[in-house]
Amino acid sequence: MRPLSKRMLAVKPSPTIVMNSRAAALAREGKPVISFAVGEPDFATPKPIVERAIEGLRAGHTKYGAAGGGPDLRGAISAKLKNENKLEFAPEQIVVGIGAKEILFHLMLALINEGDEVIIPAPYWVSYADQVIAAGGKPIVLPLPEGFPETGFDVELIELHATSRTVAILLNSPNNPTGYTFSETELKDLGKLLKKKDWWIISDEIYEYHSFERPHHSILNFFPELKDRFFYVNGFSKSFAMTGWRVGYVAGPKEPIGIVRSLQSHSSTCLPGFIEDAAIVAIQGGKFLVVQELSELNTRRKLAIKEISKISGLKVGAPHGAFYLFCDVRSKTQDSMKFCEGLLLEKHVVTVPGEAFGAPGFFRMSYAVSDKKLIDGIQRIKEFFESKVV
Ligand SMILES: Cc1ncc(COP(=O)(O)O)c(C=O)c1O
Structure with a gap:
């Protein structure tokens, strides 16, 4: 085979792909997977646009x-x-x-x-x-x-x-x-x-x-x-x-x-x-088309912060906006890839390891999901985090 483009070989696929395919495999096995990995709002495109x-x-x-x-x-x-x-x-x-x-x-x-x-x-x-x-x-x-x-x-x-x-x-x-x-x-x-x-x-x-x-x-x-x-x-x-x-x-x-x-x-x-x-x-x-949805996301943001702050030793920064929490697990491990893998395999919660964002020792979770999933998923994170030294 002729050599491939050196420049393109240096381009790495996103580590999130690995987590997503593992999560999909677990879901196919019937495991109760909760995904906080998605980078998209969970509401439908407003009707007038459709x-x-x-x-x-x-x-x-x-x-x-x-x-x-x-x-x-x-x-x-x-x-x-x-x-x-x-x-x-x-x-x-x-x-x-x-x-x-x-x-x-x-x-x-x-x-x-x-x-x-x-x-x-x-x-x-x-x-x-x-x-x-x-x-x-x-x-x-x-x-x-x-x-x-x-x-x-x-x-x-x-x-x-x-x-x-x-x-x-x-x-x-x-x-x-x-x-x-x-x-x-x-x-x-x-x-x-x-x-x-x-x-x-x-x-x-x-x-x-x-x-x-x-x-x-x-x-x-x-x-x-x-x-x-x-x-x-x-x-x-x-x-x-x-x-x-x-x-x-x-x-x-x-x-x-x-x-x-x-x-x-x-x-x-x-x-x-x-x-x-x-x-x-x-x-x-x-914004007029999405006022309701934005206000709902803000409510969930507050709920997510409240729930995650119940986990002792886990810190979050200042999630002023977007729809993510970036959680600091360095009190337990620097290897957030391994942390997120463990969380997925043991608790079936999908998050994105900080390595993907140039910040090992953290994971990202999206709160653009239902209240029920937020509460249940964060409870599982709590159990995993508090029981583990990864
Ligand atoms: C910060 C940021 N920029 C750009 C994008 C790309 O968005 P899209 O290509 O869907 O418009 C994303 C999507 O996740 C993002 O988070």
């Missing part, structure tokens, strides 16, 4: 569309950014793709040259580092801030890890896996630092509707002068429970945005027309 997709299908919106999104959808996103986020991006500065994941992938390809370094604060969403590697770059994963999980973010770590090869920084607030949301003060300190650098700033704001404890802001709200190198990334998966619809987008400076669009024209080509129709209904309806 209805619009069906109408679009019936109207024959099933052909190729425009690469990077049609003008109506991009126009609606531009209006959303202006009204909800107080950010000005013209429709031609916006590209829509097959989920924020594809958008981020193409963005890395557009921005990174061989050996360029990209700063990624840990804990981070699983795909960032591998996407940087796939684009030929080097992920520079910042260590956990001192005092983590109580301390969610440390601006000073950025300066310590910056080099002459740094080209970009990835920001994610509210954060997956911790739920941590930047405070205004942190964003201002961060902005002061970034003003002195010439890096691209990639801001993944996919959980912006899930900012339960702190108001959500973009760094661009405080530092409009960063606009020429700032990318706002968002998607419909989390906000509107549309994970399977695959719609995400980026707004940013025209030239790199043009590359992202052209990459899509050579890969997935476009979004299906009927999905674009439905996405317009979603973006125009905004």
